[in-house]
Amino acid sequence: MDRKKLVNQSIDYIMQHLDEDLSLDALAAQFYISKFHFSRIFKEETGESIYAFIKRCRIDQSAIDMKLNPDKTITDIGLDYGYSSSNYSSVFRKRHDISPNMFKQSIPTSSMPVPFTPKRIAHFKTAEEYAARIEIREFNDLFVLYERFIGDYADLEKNWYQFLDKYKAFFNEKTILVERFFNDPTITNSAQCICDLCMTVKQDCDLANVMQIRGGKWIVYPFDGEIKDIFETVQGIFSVWLPQSGYSMARRYGVNIYHRIDRDNHSVAMDLCIPIE
Template sequence: MEPKTVDYQKRICCAMNFISQNIERELSLEEIAASASFSAFHFHRIFKASVGETVASFTRRLRLESAASRLIATPNGDITTIAMECGFSSSQNFAKAFRKHFSLTPTEYRHSKIGHTLSKNENASLFQIRYDVDSVTRNLSNLTKKMKMNTEVKVLPESEVAYVRRMGAYGKETCQPAFIELMEYAGPRNLIAPGKMLAIYWDNPEVTPAEKCRFDACIMVPAGTVAEGQVCIQTIRGGSYVVHHAEVTEDAFQQAWQDAFVWLCDSGFEAGDGPCFELYQNNGMEHPEGKWLVDICIPLKEKV
């Protein structure tokens, strides 16, 4: 029975990814099921048993959380446009669903978040960065000069990765076990190399319940690599990214993310909808000073 259970877990991850990647449009149950090679007949039961939410509830929550993230990231962004980009049919439907989920209107929610201080966590994703708008404005010039040599826009190639997914609050308790399990797969296959390890943060811990946040420990693999055990395979999209190069100790990752985000705000570029990730150029645990050489990678919206 175990191989079937493992296979279900992998395919449910594919379905979750498919929903995330198509959050702006209405997806049929058949379409989602097909993305993970399921028959639609029992798919809704399998999905709920694995995820703890129905397909509809999961999709609705991701849409609302995506909208909430955009409200924070674009303080002057048009709320109706954000609603439409996140798959809502009208601003009225969006406002009603948003208030029911967050107990605030979209405008109230935006005002409640802007200006909050940075929360302190051991690991950070793009969405963990909260900033004081006035403070950023005052210091933007100096920060931009400081980061100019460390940040660039690069076109990254599409990459196939093997990954282990964990659900839970972003931090050592969630991330470390995922990487340990991934290393047990990658080590015997000689896949470990500098610049091949990634950490993907799918959700916004500002708006997503901690226990529902998705974290992927990843390693780049050759095309055609076969998934085994709990290890799944996915493709990281190629395209334009902000890449911020940092040399940090374990307690300084959040500052690196803040620096990358401040640079993005001043750059004139617009963040895309794909997940952001950390790309590791070394193993900080083997560095004499405990420093990690990491690239903070934020996807950009491609020009039409």
């Protein structure tokens, strides 16, 4: 298997199994590769050891769980990721420079600074306003050509244009453009956020960078506006609507499905989609 594809698939697997055994031995066995070879390739491709990557992602995901499950105790969240109460607090503070208790108390419910433009404040709607526009839909699997970017989500607009120009030969009237994101930029360091830019292609596409995006049940919120306002909408759904909705987010990626991209006006029409259980 191509080394980049191997690392990408291992990241996907790790992100979906953060509450399970993710030892180097277990991961190497999952991908039928020597653990020493696997460890070396992962570090060379990502700049992080497998252990450091898993530890970071577990703590970041636990912070997301705190955000989405305000009634769940910090002790229970720590236990979900294999930490004792005291150990969890220590590791969390080391990662985020704040205790889990203080973090939980600071979770915004009405507004927050935009990390990409700190002088700007994002203001949230009410849960009822979000609910009025949200639908629950079932999606089929999508076979896509993709490129993975690890870095600041503020660069996604530029990255999309480069991606579309690079693969314009594969684009046609039936192409679906999909963005697959793994991180919350208010929690994960901006330099470490993961996003896949994707376009649907035929199953016989012979490029190496293809994959299947799994379908299932999703909440869908339509967005039509300037790219700079996407953050405010997504954070409002996550911080205000989802914790009160009665739905649980499935432990995998969210996706954005694009219907229109207007380069000149820096605006898009898209569906913001969150997987639910």
